[in-house]
Amino acid sequence: MSIDLQKLETFRDEIRLKTLKELYNLGFGHYGGSLSIVEALAVLYGQVMKVDVNDPNWEDRDYFILSKGHGGPGLYATLAVKGFFPEEVLYTLNQNGTTLPSHPDRNLTPGVDMTTGSLGQGISAAVGVALSHKLSAKENYTYCIVGDGELNEGQCWEAFQFASHHKLNHLFVFIDDNKKQLDGLTKDIIDPLDFEEKFAAFGFYTLKVNGSSLEQIYEAIEKGKAQSAGPVAIILDTVKGQGVPYLEEKADNHHIRPNQADEVAILDAIEALENKLGKAVKS
Ligand SMILES: Cc1ncc(C[n+]2csc(CCOP(=O)(O)OP(=O)(O)O)c2C)c(N)n1
Numbered sequence: 423m424s425i426d427l428q429k430l431e432t433f434r435d436e437i438r439l440k441t442l443k444e445l446y447n448l449g450f451g452h453y454g455g456s457l458s459i460v461e462a463l464a465v466l467y468g469q470v471m472k473v474d475v476n477d478p479n480w481e482d483r484d485y486f487i488l489s490k491g492h493g494g495p496g497l498y499a500t501l502a503v504k505g506f507f508p509e510e511v512l513y514t515l516n517q518n519g520t521t522l523p524s525h526p527d528r529n530l531t532p533g534v535d536m537t538t539g540s541l542g543q544g545i546s547a548a549v550g551v552a553l554s555h556k557l558s559a560k561e562n563y564t565y566c567i568v569g570d571g572e573l574n575e576g577q578c579w580e581a582f583q584f585a586s587h588h589k590l591n592h593l594f595v596f597i598d599d600n601k602k603q604l605d606g607l608t609k610d611i612i613d614p615l616d617f618e619e620k621f622a623a624f625g626f627y628t629l630k631v632n633g634s635s636l637e638q639i640y641e642a643i644e645k646g647k648a649q650s651a652g653p654v655a656i657i658l659d660t661v662k663g664q665g666v667p668y669l670e671e672k673a674d675n676h677h678i679r680p681n682q683a684d685e686v687a688i689l690d691a692i693e694a695l696e697n698k699l700g701k702a703v704k705s
């Protein structure tokens with residue numbers, strides 16, 4: 423199948439717009455790491471993954487696990503645009519009684535396949551899901567996004583080694599290499615060294631792509647599927663705050679409680695996306 427770029431670009435813009443709106447509505451949150459995964463989410467849910475919005479627990483679906491659970495607002499926006507639940511639900515993010523807690527909970531939200539937030543654990547769960555599918559000779563794929571900072575957790579590397587040993591060829595791991603973590607540059611906190619070399623050494627079929635390019639992400643997934651030997655790692659060269667230049671340039675963009683200047687920039691970005699999508703600008 424070839425990429426439907428126009429459809430995916432619209433889907434991507436809708437996801438970015440709804441991510442900004444839900445976080446702005448809440449008043450604070452993980453902007454940086456939600457925005458850097460928008461393109462990957464758009465490709466996965468827009469064209470690649472087999473899911474049924476009317477039957478989120480369909481057993482033959484592909485699974486998605488957001489190991490860097492603090493990117494939940496990006497995932498929720500994707501699920502809402504895809505049709506798993508109405509857009510209005512996004513504006514209950516992280517509030518009392520919500521079905522959208524700050525970090526994903528598989529028991530609360532239609533379309534969320536794994537509860538995550540404690541970094542390092544999601545990838546282990548993803549490997550378990552992929553192993554169970556392989557043992558039952560099922561064809562479903564398991565897709566997982568991990569953060570570059572998250573990869574400081576030793577547990578991740580135990581999971582990768584296990585995945586490789588068991589030749590989990592329907593497991594795709596995306597590394598959101600946005601070069602930053604909570605409190606600084608990843609290379610300054612614990613230098614991760616070369617991800618391509620590390621994943622290759624761990625037995626993964628490894629590709630590095632521009633993480634803001636829908637085409638490159640899609641092509642990497644197609645390539646990964648064409649090789650059948652073992653698990654696939656796709657390193658996404660991303661920018662924290664991706665797609666909103668003001669937020670990309672803001673040094674401390676992990677968790678933002680917008681000040682006045684931030685607010686103006688975020689509202690401008692929302693308006694620009696709404697205009698681009700041909701929607702009425704909120705008065
Ligand atoms: C086990 C664990 N330790 C610490 C945290 C707190 N924490 C939340 S996000 C974060 C930084 C993660 O950085 P990265 O994986 O690079 O995420 P991104 O840049 O995509 O936001 C940390 C340390 C956590 N959620 N889980």
Ligand SMILES: [Mg+2]
Pocket residue numbers: 569570571598599600601602603608
């Ligand atoms: Mg990071």
